[in-house]
Structures are given as C-alpha cells and as structure tokens.
Amino acid sequence: MTDSPEPFIQIRDLHKSFGDLKVLQGINLDIPAGEMVSVIGPSGSGKSTLLRVLMTLERPEQGEVLIGGEPLYSMDGEGHTTLPPKAQFRALRNRIGMVFQHFNLFPHMTVLRNVTEAPVRVLGVSRKDAKAEAMKYLDEVGLAEKADAYPAQLSGGQKQRVAIARALAMHPEIMLFDEITSALDPELVGGILALLDRLGKRKEMTMLIVTHHMNFARQSSDRVLFFDGGVILEDGKPDDIFTHPTHDRTREFLKSVLEV
C-alpha cells in the first residue's frame, strides 16, 4: 500500500443487505488518490454492490465512507448510517463518476448531447464550452466523428466509449467501472481495456474497476482486491495475489477462471 498521510477514500465496516441476503458484511478499505484498483471475485460476492453504494445508488445499513476527509455516509448514535445535508451530499457525489455494464446512454439524445448534458445542467458550464470539451473527450475515446449520431446507431463497444467520455466530462476524482466489458462482443473488449489502462497511467483519477479479465487486473492495476461472500478476502499488489494468494478460496477462484 502507498504511504500517504490520509487515504482519499476511507471505508469503515460497511454493511449492505437486500432483504435477508447480506451482500456486504463489513468492508474496510483505504484507497489513496490516483490509485487504480481492480476488484475481482465470484459473482454475487458484493463487488458491484460496493461500487453502487459508493455511487449512492444503494444506501448501506451500517458503516462509514469518507471522500477526501468528508463524510458521504456516517453513523448516528444508534449505529445506523446517515447522510450529510443535501447540498453537501450532492457536491460530494458529483466528485464520483460511474460507467455501467449496460452503458445506459440516453437514447433520445445524440452522442454529443449525451456528453454535454450533465456539464451544462449540473455544473452550469456554457453549452459552447461543454461542446468543446466534449469533443476533446470524444476524440480521446476515438469517436469524434460520431458526435451527431444517436446511440442506436453505435456498436456496443462504441456505446461504452461514449459512456466513458460522458463520465469523464464531469471531471470526477473517483471513477467506478462496473463490469464495463461484460456486455461486449469479445473482439471489442481489448480496445476498452486499453483505454482504461491509458486513463489509469495518468493518475488523474482514483479508479475502482470490477472486472473478470484477470490479465488486465494483473498487468494494469496498482492493486487487486479479491471479494468473497461480502468481505475483502485478499488485498495487495497484483503479482502477490496472482502468484501466492494467502487463502484457499482465492487459489480456487483463480484456478477456475484462469483454466478457462
């Protein structure tokens, strides 16, 4: 782990359940700014739920989360999670961005509009500036010439690139990637992973990436978390985890996915 004075993301004893199903059972995690973290583990182990809780799409029952020292979730006297005042909550949430498995582009807007809408409406950027910046990001993901197309006219890989550009345009300090290649045809996956790798190398954002691509996790990320049964079973440098994991469960999991 990096030695920084205060970790950018601090997660303490985070719990989340859906009905009787306990999905997160006490997550503790510190992430320094600019780190690129891959999250691996069997399905249903709570990886995506952690991302969704950080994005405030799900509310935890228990636990604390600090972003840059400010509480996103904190505990009240009775051990329940409470939110900060609305304005503060919203401001904090705006520092976090997310890319989804199923893209979730707005089908009634052009590609350009998809990327500019939030900067204009949420951040109050002028349409002209938003457009100039959007073109920069679209260029970065290699889709500048598709600016006037509608999402329906794009391939899955192109849709996901637009979704990444859309999230980048909000200048998030933290970016969450939730299995963003799972819905893509195999031949389109490589390009998206290369793009992630490029973004990670810049160290401009703290990135959490839930992925099934072990090679990517091993070669591109600074750190790997192995989730199992709602807890972080393994946390360390990619090479350490892939070469000598400390738990049998990790060994079994890696064996099963690497054999395929």
Added chain:
Amino acid sequence: MNLSLATGAQWDWAFAWEILPQLLSAMRVTVTATLLGMSLAVFGGLLLVMMRRSHIKTLSRSGYWTIEFIRGTPLLIQLYFFYYVLPEYGLQQSAMVTGVLALGLHYSSYMAEVYRAGIDAVPKGQWEAATALNFPPKRTFFTLILPQAIPPIVPASGNYLVAMFKDSVLLSTITVTEVLYTARDDIGSDRFRYLEPLTLVGVLFLIVSLISVAGIRRLERHLEKKR
C-alpha cells in the same frame, strides 16, 4: 358559465336512505344486462378472432374491419341503431334485449382483441412443436394453444366486464329501467332532487369497480405465480 351561489345544497340522509332500496333493486337490472351482454361478447369475440386468424384473406380482412368499425364508433349510436333501425325491418324486441345485444356486440370487438393478445402471447415454438408432432391445425388451436392463452385472457376479460358494467348505464337512454334511469327519471325528476340519487349511483359504481379491480389484480398475481 352561470355562477349563482344562492342555493345552499344540503345532503339529505333521510332521503338517501329512503331511495337506496329502489336503487339497489334497479341495480339488479344493471347486473343482469351486464352478465348477459358479457356472455354474448365472450362468444362474439371468439367468432371475430377466428375470422381474423382465418387463412382465407377476405374472411380475415372483413374480421379486421368489423372489429375496427365496432370499436371506432360510439356504443350509444350502436344502441340507437338497434333500437330505432331494427324495428323498421320487423325485428321488434324489448328495450332490454336491444340493450343486451348492443352491449354484447360492442364488447365482442374488445374481447376479440383480448383473445388475440392472449393467443399471440403463446410462444411460437408451441405451434412449431405441434406441427412437428403432426397435430392438425384445428386440434392445435383448441387443445394446445387456447388453454395456454387463457391465463392472460381471464384478468383482461375481467377488466372489460367492469367496463361493460359501467357502460350499461347507457341503456337508460333507450328506457331500460336500470339504475341510472331509476335515479334520474324515476326519482330525480319526480322529487326534483338529483343530488342524492345521482351521487348514490356514482358511489355504488365506485364500490363495485374498486372491489372488482382489486379482485382482478389478485387473480392476475395468482396466475403469474402459477407460471
């Protein structure tokens, strides 16, 4: 618009209690007309949908246009048509029979759509499997497809039964002494009070509708679970 705020209307409970039995008894006519009309519509709809699904082009096309035409014209006019036109051709029946016929015909077109949706919801693979097993087409339809189509058909028909129940008050316009006729023409114009009779009719309908709709929703959930 005339705004005269002079008259202070007062709800008269005694009057309301007095007329309630008369309204409830007229409700029996309403319910009878609805049930008879629905029985007609259940068969009429089946007939129309079989026409529509026919392989004979003229038959399926006339089925389509019949459904469109009945659905695209007001029930009230269909009612008048039966009431005023049929006797000119020597077909004289009571107002009640005319009303039931019109209700049945009008809702046949809705029922045809209900059947169609139910049949379309049966996966195409079922037809293909039947063909692969060399079932004759008629057998396929009646013994394989129709039984599978019924679960979605039942609640949808229930909704139209409630709709027909509400529409049956149109029979008052051709002098059937159902509940609205009783409220307006028998009680209302006699006693010069419309507030209680008409409000009571509204409340009676609301109660029946709310209970039926809740029942249909339960049935729907029950059928969904069984799948």
Added chain:
Amino acid sequence: MSFAPPFDLLPPLLVGLGKTLQLTAGGILLCVLLALFAGLGKVSGIPPLRWLANIYVEIFRGTSALVQLFWFFFVLPFFGVSLEPMLAGILVLGLNSGAYGAEVVRGAIQAVSHGQKEAATALGFTPRQTLWRILLPQAVVSMLPPMSNVFIELLKNSALVSVISVHDLTFVAQIHRADSLRTTAIFSIVLVLYFAVAQGLSRGMSFLEKRLSRGRDLGGVKA
C-alpha cells in the same frame, strides 16, 4: 322505411360533426393536461400528491362517464354551479379520459429502464432534471399508442353529451330521425362519420409516433 339518397341530410349532420370535433378537441386538451399532472402525481415522491392523483384516477375510472355527466349537469346546480352543456361536456370528457391517460403516463414513465435513472443519478442530475430531461422524453413515444386509444374512447364518449342537449352529431341525428323517419340512412351516415374521425385520430397518432421515434432507439438495447 325510405331509401331516398341521404345527401340532403349531410349539411345538418356535418354541422353536428363540427360540434363533436370541438368537444373532442377540447376534451383531448384537458385530458392531456390532467393525464400529465395525475400521472406525474402517481409517481411522485411526495405522498399527498400521490394520494390526490390516486383519488382522482379511482373516482373517474370507477364510475361511468354518463353518470359523471349527469352529476356535473344536474347535481352541480344544487351547489350553485350551473355549467353550460358544452362546458360540462368538455369538462367531463377531459376528466374521465384524463384518469385513463394518467395510467398511461405512469406506466410509460415506469417502463423506462432503471439504468437510465441510475445513469442520471451518477451524472449528478437532480430528481426533477432526471424526470423532465431523461425519463419523460423517452416515455412520450411509448405513451402515444395507448393514448391514441384513450382519445378514441373520448371521441366515442362525446356522443353521450347529446343527452344533455349539446347539438353534436348524435343529437342532430336524433332530431332528424324523428323528423324524417329515415332512421337507417341517418344512423348509417353517423356511424361512418364517427368511424372516419376515429380512423383519422389513430392514423394521426401513429404518424406522430413515427416522427418522434425517428433515428432513435427507445427500446434500450440495440438488436
């Protein structure tokens, strides 16, 4: 019984048709407004708004249009509110269809995929912005086909207004039936006229639907 060519009946019937079209247009306008308000009310996060919308929808869907019409025309004067027949007609047609339309609006908004709402949240849109800029524009296209049915029911219900003596197509037909005893000809023409308007309405709505969905895929995932 008489089979004289019915052309002489057309002018008065067409005047009635004009009234029917006015009733329908006014009713549709009110219906759309009410459907939007009540439909949004039904999905609102504010409980009193939700209750209000639910009460409105249940009352007007739970009773028949003719009873509502009589109530507005015969009972409201008891409370000192006398409405002209035409106004009462438009009000009842709009209120009645608006209740059905509210269900259409609610259904269409709730049918927009959950991922759209999540993406909007992740981008920092407020709930209000999410509703107006993300959910509603997508829902509008899927509202059109069921709304078309609601409008056609409204057109058909407009015939009821003849019983409170609005001189619409049905009313004119009744008068001339009594005068000329050419019942078959009159009611046949009237049926055809209503059917033509209904067809026009439904064609117009499908045209609108095609226009609005051009170039966009509102189903979510591309085939």
